[in-house]
Amino acid sequence: MRASAAIENFLEMMSAERGAAQNTLDSYRRDLEDAASFSAGTGIPLPLAEPVTIRTYLDDIANRGFAATSQARRLSALRQFFRFLYMENIRADDPTSTFDAPKKDRSLPKIMSEADVEKLLARAEVETLDAKASNTVHFQALRLHALLEILYATGLRVSELVGLPVTVARSDNRFLMVRGKGSKDRMVPLSGKARIAMMKYLELRDALPGLCDSPWLFPAVSESGFLARQVFGRDLKGLAARAGLKTSAISPHVLRHAFASHLLQNGADLRAVQQLLGHSDISTTQIYTHVMEERLHQLVTKHHPLAD
Known part of the structure; x- marks a missing residue:
């Protein structure tokens, strides 16, 4: 079988049986096509590659300066690809079965302090009240305020946030039903402030021609029909600069981390945070355990009779 056909x-x-998101599929495609190109250069199509070819490829991407996380992702893609070929009886073995993933340091997520988040949200709200702003600027201010309030209230992934259907705003529920990775649904609570910001934005959105009929809460002229993640990220950094915050330390994903970390700092259970974030494995949520460790240390220091 040709490599291109096997990859397709x-x-x-992955799409039909495992519900992989488009971003995930695009990532697999890039990784596998790169491996296929390397394997073809040795005279062997990727579906027929032997362990020595895979090992040489992994050494090659390491020499190209790929980080350990990127190397591990490439190996993971290859493992799943060859496991698929094995299950389909296209080949009789898995050439990646004896490989260990490159060791990688687990970096702590960047987070914002509660004070900085409050400053950011306050600035976003102030900009919605600018009476001198044009209609376009006013709309963008209301949209950005709604995006930030929803993001900090729910901890949604940025792709989940910008792709929310407008029906979530038209219901009178205190919860959002979100479809996350692997087409798995989860319920997340929505704060009163987030709901107010969303309704103020929705009122103007529904009054604008070309937007009121869109099925998306945050419609835009784009291939998807909704606001691009990059546009949200750019607008967020602009707001951070106007709020006097360091822009390099702020992104939509950092606000998701802030949501989780601030919940844990204030006593939330790790399992509950796992559910809210949509993590399928608790080990993914455990990157936040440094927050819990600090809270437990303070708890013992404050309440244990021999702490002094």
């Missing part, structure tokens, strides 16, 4: 069949399986 694998991606079709």
Whole structure:
């Protein structure tokens, strides 16, 4: 089987049977096509590659300066690809079965302090009240305020946030039903402030021609029909600069981290945070355990009779 055909069949399986998101499929495609190009250069199509070819490829991307996390991702893609070929009886073995993933340091997520988040949200709200702003600027201010209030209230992934259907704003529920990775639904609570910001934005959105009929809460002229993640990220950094905050330390993903960290700092259970974030594995949520460790240390220091 040609490498291109094998890769297409694998991606079709990942989409149909495992519900992989488009971003995930695009990542698999890039990784596998790079491996296929390398393997073809040795005279062997990727579906027929032997362990020595895979090992040489992994050494090659390491020499190209790929980080350990990127190397591990490439190996993971290859493992799933060859496991698929094995299950489909296209080949009789898995050439990646004896490989260990590159060791990688687990970096702590960047987070914002509660004070900085409050400063950011306050600035976003102030900009919605500018009476001198044009209609376009006023709309963008209301949209950005709604995005930030919803993000900090729910901890949604940025792709989940910008792709929210407008029906979530038209219901009178205190919860959002979100479809996350792997097409898995989860329920997240929505704060009163987030709901107010969303309704103020929705009122203007519904009054604008070309937007009121969109099925998306944050419509835009784009391939998807909703606001691009990059546009939200750019607007957020602009707001951070106007709020006097360091822009390099702020992104939509950092606010998601802030949501989780601030919950844990204030006594939330790790399992509850796992559910809210949509993590399928608790080990993913455990990057925040440094927050819990500090809270437990303070608890013992304050309340244990022998702490002094």
